[in-house]
Amino acid sequence: MFIIAGLGNPGKKYENTRHNMGFLTIDLLAEEYDIKVDKLKFKSLVGEGRIAGQRVLLMKPQTYMNLSGEAVREAISFYKIEPEELIVIYDDIDIPTGTFRIRKKGSAGTHNGMRSVVHQIQSDQFPRIRVGIGSEKKVDLINYVTGGVSKGEKELLEDALVKSAKAAACIVEKGIDKAMNEYNVRPPKKEKPKKAEPAAEAGKPEEGKQE
Numbered sequence: 001m002f003i004i005a006g007l008g009n010p011g012k013k014y015e016n017t018r019h020n021m022g023f024l025t026i027d028l029l030a031e032e033y034d035i036k037v038d039k040l041k042f043k044s045l046v047g048e049g050r051i052a053g054q055r056v057l058l059m060k061p062q063t064y065m066n067l068s069g070e071a072v073r074e075a076i077s078f079y080k081i082e083p084e085e086l087i088v089i090y091d092d093i094d095i096p097t098g099t100f101r102i103r104k105k106g107s108a109g110t111h112n113g114m115r116s117v118v119h120q121i122q123s124d125q126f127p128r129i130r131v132g133i134g135s136e137k138k139v140d141l142i143n144y145v146t147g148g149v150s151k152g153e154k155e156l157l158e159d160a161l162v163k164s165a166k167a168a169a170c171i172v173e174k175g176i177d178k179a180m181n182e183y184n185v186r187p188p189k190k191e192k193p194k195k196a197e198p199a200a201e202a203g204k205p206e207e208g209k210q211e
Helices: 018-032 065-079 112-121 141-147 152-174 174-185
Strands: 001-007 038-043 044-051 054-061 087-090 100-103 128-132
Touching: 001 018, 001 152, 018 054, 018 087, 018 128, 018 152, 044 152, 054 065, 054 112, 054 152, 065 087, 065 112, 087 100, 087 112, 087 152, 100 152, 100 174, 128 152, 152 174
Parallel strands: 001 054, 001 087, 087 128
Antiparallel strands: 038 044, 044 054, 100 128
16 A cells, blocks of 8 residues: 655645645546545545555645644554655755656655654655755745745646656556656756867967968
């Protein structure tokens, strides 16, 4: 069994904010696999179903972001799953808007929701999907992550959310390593144009030659 937890903040005020990428990804998974995420359990909205024949629990913690770990811990304890069978999806300001990355394990970084999860379950050995909302940090961070998405960001984020949902399903079906190989594809680096060599000045002899 897998638990897929999308992090976010409950309530209409936060529905379409940058901090709710986890919730929005869960919504896409619920629609794709016909799983109703409407039961209140484990301090979350949850729904059980199957992805690629595997039993899954989709969950959207209703604790507000900073206490997300309480909800995740309750679900893990109830189903007695290992950390490797938990997938957490959340927003990340450290990667560009419209990109996403899968990690097999690791620290929580600066994300308060992830810090709560790691603290509550006493492990960072679980897969996670980070949806980029990259901030240039020209505004207050809290206002930025809880702020609405601009028109320019919307299309980029919609594409990233669809891919994040597919990546989560791939982890369930094929395992974390295959999912990382399939989805952690970095765009090719653009080659820097070569500097043109300065033309020899007219009438000046080339170095090493005499007239």
